[in-house]
Amino acid sequence: MSTVRKRIRFYGWVQGVGFRYRAREAARLYGCSGFVRNEWDGSVLMEIQGEETAIDQVILAVERGHFVRIENMKVEELSVDPEEHGFTED
Numbered sequence: 001m002s003t004v005r006k007r008i009r010f011y012g013w014v015q016g017v018g019f020r021y022r023a024r025e026a027a028r029l030y031g032c033s034g035f036v037r038n039e040w041d042g043s044v045l046m047e048i049q050g051e052e053t054a055i056d057q058v059i060l061a062v063e064r065g066h067f068v069r070i071e072n073m074k075v076e077e078l079s080v081d082p083e084e085h086g087f088t089e090d
Contacts, residue, residue: 005034005049005078008059012071014044019068020089026061027087030054037090049084 010019015038023036023046032050039045048055063070 001051001053003049003080004052004055005047005080006055007076007078008046008048009039009074010044010046010070011042011073013067013069015042017067018065019044019062022062022065022068023058024087024089026058029061030057032058033081033084033087035088035090047078048087049080 020036020038023044027034027036027048027050030050032048032054034046034048036044036046036048048058050058059073062068
């Protein structure tokens with residue numbers, strides 16, 4: 001499998017429900033790098049890099065969280081950052 005990088009904006013019930021914590025822990029578990037942060041408009045922005053299946057697993061892990069309700073996602077493909085390591089919660 002090859003590494004991909006995505007910018008994903010999540011809409012719905014995504015702030016104040018442990019979304020970022022779950023995203024960080026799942027990304028570390030599945031070997032992804034990047035970051036996640038709350039945005040001013042109530043959405044959550046994630047840039048995540050890893051194998052496609054690992055990224056899918058991260059999203060599924062977040063969705064399984066109590067109180068999280070993802071109503072919509074906007075996904076953009078980005079160039080891979082070969083220097084990036086780790087996953088942070090901003």
